[in-house]
Amino acid sequence: MARSAQPYVLDIDHLLTEEERLTWKAAREFCDAKIRPVIEKHYEAGTFPKELIPQFAEMGFLGASLEGYGCAGMNPVAYGLINLELERQDSGIRSFCSVQTALCMWPIFAYGTDAQKDRWLPGMAKGELIGCFGLTEPNAGSDPGSMRTHAKQDGPDGDYILNGQKMWITNSPIADVMIVWAKTLDHGSDSPVIRGFLVERDFKGVSTPEVHGKLSLRASITGEIVLDEVRVPKENLLPKVQGLKGPLGCLTQARYGIGWGGVGAAMGCYEGARQYTMDRVQFDRPIAGFQLTQQKLVEMHNDITKGLLLALHCGRLKQQGKLTPIGVSMLKRDNVRLGLETARVARSMLGGNGIMGEFHIMRHVCNLETVYTYEGTHEVHTLAIGRAITGLNAFS
Numbered sequence: 154m155a156r157s158a159q160p161y162v163l164d165i166d167h168l169l170t171e172e173e174r175l176t177w178k179a180a181r182e183f184c185d186a187k188i189r190p191v192i193e194k195h196y197e198a199g200t201f202p203k204e205l206i207p208q209f210a211e212m213g214f215l216g217a218s219l220e221g222y223g224c225a226g227m228n229p230v231a232y233g234l235i236n237l238e239l240e241r242q243d244s245g246i247r248s249f250c251s252v253q254t255a256l257c258m259w260p261i262f263a264y265g266t267d268a269q270k271d272r273w274l275p276g277m278a279k280g281e282l283i284g285c286f287g288l289t290e291p292n293a294g295s296d297p298g299s300m301r302t303h304a305k306q307d308g309p310d311g312d313y314i315l316n317g318q319k320m321w322i323t324n325s326p327i328a329d330v331m332i333v334w335a336k337t338l339d340h341g342s343d344s345p346v347i348r349g350f351l352v353e354r355d356f357k358g359v360s361t362p363e364v365h366g367k368l369s370l371r372a373s374i375t376g377e378i379v380l381d382e383v384r385v386p387k388e389n390l391l392p393k394v395q396g397l398k399g400p401l402g403c404l405t406q407a408r409y410g411i412g413w414g415g416v417g418a419a420m421g422c423y424e425g426a427r428q429y430t431m432d433r434v435q436f437d438r439p440i441a442g443f444q445l446t447q448q449k450l451v452e453m454h455n456d457i458t459k460g461l462l463l464a465l466h467c468g469r470l471k472q473q474g475k476l477t478p479i480g481v482s483m484l485k486r487d488n489v490r491l492g493l494e495t496a497r498v499a500r501s502m503l504g505g506n507g508i509m510g511e512f513h514i515m516r517h518v519c520n521l522e523t524v525y526t527y528e529g530t531h532e533v534h535t536l537a538i539g540r541a542i543t544g545l546n547a548f549s
């Protein structure tokens with residue numbers, strides 16, 4: 154006889170503040186009501202639901218973690234919970250919000266001048282201006298320090314002339330402003346250093362061709378940034394950071410959100426597989442009643458609880474200013490692996506239906522292959538953590 158059942162035996166509600174609980178509930182309700190009904194159609198068509206951008210803004214999702222400039226100023230845990238709910242629906246939608254918030258608004262906020270902040274942040278918080286982040290190049294992915302894009306200063310105190318190509322850039326075809334990282338030679342200097350530039354859509358020599366043919370993250374727009382003798386005013390240089398730590402600092406912000414997102418994707422897949430196997434009858438009983446099925450459900454369930462606790466621990470450390478980039482590497486690496494492994498197992502549990510879009514699991518499997526690769530591949534984070542715990546550098 155069936156007993157009463159609950160999807161999670163341990164919850165984290167009592168570890169959250171009232172405000173965090175309310176933010177979580179509001180984000181879940183919004184994502185269920187607005188994203189879930191349209192996401193499959195967009196995924197199939199390979200389009201991003203632009204019509205949702207003003208609603209993301211209204212919910213405070215854009216620049217959620219920043220203070221001022223019309224941003225919601227959420228604490229790291231509330232911000233993480235939003236990422237969890239966005240990615241419970243679709244990694245591409247979470248990507249849009251992550252790139253806008255962590256990879257574009259954050260560097261303007263942290264490395265920019267007051268004039269740059271005033272010019273860009275309020276419009277970006279409202280979703281009226283879209284940003285993107287150009288670090289990766291065709292020949293510089295895991296090793297961004299080998300980038301070839303360069304900026305040459307045109308005379309003492311002059312503008313910069315940018316040349317190069319950025320590849321795999323989320324949102325570039327729809328971006329009004331692009332954070333472009335380039336090796337810069339200041340006038341009179343002979344040692345290049347990586348600097349960040351605000352490249353505007355209408356600057357002469359900028360083009361952003363879209364990448365077509367993706368079988369993953371299809372509800373997210375991906376493109377290149379091609380820079381051909383682009384004159385960038387010196388006022389568009391991000392003045393407060395130099396070197397690889399500039400872009401890596403942004404990645405630390407984005408990877409933190411992805412760590413929560415991985416759990417969200419896993420939760421969506423686990424909950425779908427749990428319900429399906431409780432409803433589906435084979436051999437005269439619900440397939441959730443078979444021991445092999447229960448083992449799969451239990452592994453997923455327990456891993457999700459551990460992933461959530463890791464995310465929450467990192468969130469509390471971040472609140473106290475104690476979260477290190479390596480801690481974030483661990484969060485991104487392990488929770489994205491959790492998401493991908495959970496999605497694959499959940500897919501198998503739905504049998505033939507598991508490959509169908511309407512069950513919302515196959516899409517996660519495909520999406521998480523990208524998430525496993527971007528923002529530092531699984532292997533790169535493994536080596537970064539390996540270096541931290543042994544003191545030995547496996548990169549070189």
Ligand code: TGC
Nearest residue numbers: 248251288295298323397398401402405478527528529537
């Ligand atoms: P390394 O010597 O370790 O560091 C150079 C300087 O950077 C500092 N640093 C960091 N700072 C902040 N956050 C981090 N995570 C940092 N990691 C390192 C470091 O302290 C040092 O500073 P300083 O002052 O001493 O100069 O650099 P390395 O050359 O050994 O490289 C390390 C490695 C391989 C881990 C790094 O290059 C790396 O992370 N590679 C992966 C590249 C990557 O993640 N690319 C992502 C592109 S953006 C993207 O994918 C967006 S997807 C968007 C979406 O969500 O849709």
Ligand code: FAD
Nearest residue numbers: 286287288289294295321322323370526527528529530532
């Ligand atoms: P490579 O670096 O060539 O790696 C290929 C394989 O080799 C991987 O498995 C990798 O782990 C492995 N490898 C590399 N070095 C080592 C090593 N030392 N030891 C062991 N294994 C190693 N970038 C941006 O700048 N902005 C964006 O907005 C952005 N959005 C993206 C959106 C999508 C859909 C995708 C797919 C990518 C996006 N990226 C973006 C790029 C992403 O960050 C890179 O794809 C990623 O950093 C890996 O680089 P790569 O593709 O060149 O692979």
